[in-house]
Amino acid sequence: MAAFNEHGYHGTTVRDIARRVGVTVPALYYHYENKQALLVTLLETSMSDVLGRCRAAVAEAGDDPVDRFSAIVECIVVYMANRRGLAFLDSEIRSLEPENRARYVELRDSLQYMLLDTVEAGIEQGSFTTPIPADASRAILTMCQGVANWYRSDGALTPSDVAERHVLLCLGTVGYLAPREPAKPASLRQARENAGARTRDSVG
Amino acid sequence: MAAFNEHGYHGTTVRDIARRVGVTVPALYYHYENKQALLVTLLETSMSDVLGRCRAAVAEAGDDPVDRFSAIVECIVVYMANRRGLAFLDSEIRSLEPENRARYVELRDSLQYMLLDTVEAGIEQGSFTTPIPADASRAILTMCQGVANWYRSDGALTPSDVAERHVLLCLGTVGYLAPREPAKPASLRQARENAGARTRDSVG
DNA sequence: GGGTCAAGAGTGAACGATCGCTAAGTGGAT
């Protein structure tokens, strides 16, 4: 993953991967069919992982669409910040053969639909106001995945900090306005109330 | 650009580039020092181009931070939708040698600061309410550049449509709330008023 | 329990192909 992330798929040599793992090249070919299989395995397990975590987070979040939405965003951002190696996720799918690419896109779409479901639920109950939930969901997923591109663990913000900020940003993107009843995580509730407070100040 | 976009930097052969251009390989080397120079030229001219367009758009937009902000977002998205070949922009900078990479990052930062300036101006006049303008600016730039990754010209939306929607989304991201005096482009004014209308409905 | 054998996991060496790049030469315009 580190190698693919540093040099890209074509820029990474099988010899380099073997060296990092600490085995010889034919040993890699004993476990994986070819170079592409290495990338496919990496992409699919990673995407499945983040998808699974988001499903779990959403299940824990309860019934409120706003909580569910926040949980997904938080989950994705924390994952991306903690595992920066996945920055290349979306930029290397062009190196996949069609059927491998299709399987990966399917996983990614699951995540986007999950997001879209909560956004639409939020709109239905009046919490979210965006007239274009599908575009908003795609944009949010893009900006959350983008975190992996710039986050550095030696910076000032922890992954949780970044996640909290992105929850705030994303709530704005879907047109969330009014502050709500206290949510479960204290940090999220605080961020949301901050947004709500400023909202009220500005609206007057 | 098409070749780099399809296969990535390392995945593109000099022979392929030469073939697409319609010349032989040494003819390329007569005009460019090496393969990297081809990528550098492409990245820098493209980034300078979008930066110049944004500067022009912001100059035309007048003094209102909201108008200026909207103009930048619209400009970037239209550019990305029209020239999809630039999708690889941010994913190929890792293939650059350090000094080339630094020059490109500098250009990109100019764009981000331009965005940040308008966001902060908007906050100062009370139009935008986000407490984290820097994070918002970065997130917005990420999601606007992301348009190049999925936009297809054979889809239902024109570049202008997509730009309009992203203006709406991005206004939400920076915490824009109240509808304002009519702006210049009718489509933008309409989108903004839609957002405002729904905002008022929801807040009650 | 000792001998046999098959499978698993890995190695060193090398294959053909293709890569980025260049030396040397050609034709035409100034």
Place this chain on the structure above:
DNA sequence: ATCCACTTAGCGATCGTTCACTCTTGACCC
């Protein structure tokens, strides 16, 4: 005569991949 734009041919290096082989482990039969 000289430079520009470009060509053909081919260089050495490196790529993904495979061949043939070794070593270890564990199951099996007598």
